[in-house]
Amino acid sequence: MALEKAFPEAAAARQLEATKLVGAEQQARYWLLDPQLAPASKPEFGDFQANGALALARPLQQPPRAVAAAIVEQLAADPAFTALCFPPQIAGPGFINLTLRPEALVAEVASRLADTRLGVPLAGVAAAVSGFGAAPAAGAAAGIVVPSPPAEPVIVDFSSPNIAKEMHVGHLRSTIIGDCLARVLAFRGHAVLRLNHVGDWGTQFGMLITHLKREAPEALTTADAVDLGDLVAFYRQAKQRFDADEAFQTTAREEVVKLQAGDPVSRRAWQLLCDQSRREFQLIYDRLGIELQERGESFYNPYLPAVVTDLEAAGLLVIDDGARCVFLEGVSGKEGKPLPVIVQKSDGGFNYATTDLAAIRYRFAAAPAGDGARRVIYVTDAGQASHFAGVFQVARRAGWIPEDRRLEHVPFGLVQGEDGKKLKTRSGDTVRLKDLLDEAVERSEADLRRRLVEEDRQEDEAFIHHVATTVGLAAVKYADLSQNRTTNYQFSFDRMLALQGNTAPYLLYAVVRIAGIARKGVEAAGASDMGSDPGDYGGDADLAFSEPQEWALVRHLLGFDAVIAEVEEELLPNRLCTYLFELSQVFNRFYDQVPVLKAPPQARASRLALCRLTADTLKLGLGLLGIPTLERM
């Protein structure tokens, strides 16, 4: 955040001090030490704390507090620093506590109010604008310093359901987390390619087509001859036959070969099945407000042979038991033998590892023969961690990943039921995503209707439907995103729809409260002669804050950009959720204890401005989570 501009100063001063205190021969070593500046761990310590003095004490052979004192002396001599912060306090064993001057905070609030990006820089612009003393809004005000957006895209590979199957809870996390990460990256100014790597190729199709030829041939020639539910049943039967019947297996494998070779009849059947599934997936995506570009496994079919050729040329291929493999370094399997990644089966066919390798190769290859990606992110369950580790290693050794490009697996844990086991329906089936979303919305609607009765409110059906849908879907998304991605999480309708706690309804309610103030503010403004532009309640006022709850809100609001930067780097949406939850809590305390509309004019204008900035921050933050907000609920 802009407030952290104090940081470079502190760092420079400390480094300067280190130079003086140690001999020249040791300078280089300490030059690289950082002052360990971090947000204060407790409000009474101020805004930031620098812990670097403690680490320096030993090498300098001086008491930590003496080192801290020397640093503080340097800081005090710096006009830029003293303009921003009060004189630093040395506390405890040698912590340096920094407190920002109110004027600095107010100035930053004012600049955020004028900045639609709320202080979040566009990627690549950060360095240019961050010179000390530059007004944070300077970039925006000077009119788009933005260089042409980077041509190299960031690819987010997520959702990835399988054709001829319905989406189930297993796809939930990938879809929601991937969408959120894509939104954050796009907001930071990256060109984002959202790829849906659907399972539309391979053995499963041989199975299905072979089975349908006997059971329901019309499905292979006529669109929608059987509905998707039946198709799923056929798929299950096909799988059973495949596992039990050797002759069927052979036929199915031959069918795959025909399909991959482009046999017109097989292709036509495949196309029909894909179209049908695609429409079904799209219903879910539309409902969740998620955009995706489909590029399934079949897309990489033409590139599969080149994978093998490349690996062969790189000298990585080994034929083992008739299969072409690359043996992994540093990963030993059974009996100490290195673990293989099989890229071509003994029957000559390719498997999913080959497809994943072809995808990596294509995605990093320069356009137009590839995507030329700068960063590729895979959002899949943690169970595939070793698969991706292996595939990534092969891709690196093959030389497909240029220097300074990033390739990351973003794993997530399982969705579990409240019994701690994998989520299932009462009858033991996997839960269909559609049913899960339906139930969330139904429960949300029931809650709403109960409240309307209790509060004696009248709302029309359109309102009820809209609110119930928004809240229900938001609850599902938020429950997923607010959890640390890497761990399994327990799915609970009751918890996610709770009106209090770290839930979507709680956050949405905070936005609704502010919207209420805005509405009333505009009505009141119509009566008096304050400005009547509803989008600008108090924005132009001179800001002045006095109450502790106002300052708490100010300080929290100014942390937004730092959180976004963190999510972009760590790819952990729950950090943003925690921030927004805390912001809502701080706002609710403010709302509870500080009157806004009934305050005297000067305070009122400042408080309205704070409300607007809070609402904007919540809306933007929730938007990045893929959650739309409401004016009333």
Add this chain to the structure above:
RNA sequence: GGGGCUGUAGCUCAGCCGGAUAGAGCGACGGUUUCCUAAACCGUAGGUCGUGGGUUCGAGUCCCGCCAGCCCCGCCA
């Protein structure tokens, strides 16, 4: 057998490249409404951070051992 992830309050979980007295929500108990939606706010109780070592001025956080749970491991994806 090898590898990965996880173990923090009764429950669900945070804890941001080690930092000051380990935080929140739910649940429990007790308060707050002439006032912008009380779907809120305030307070109390509750933890030897799985366990044993180690590194460090300082460890929930890093390293090693052990215990428990989940997941992955050659021609499925």
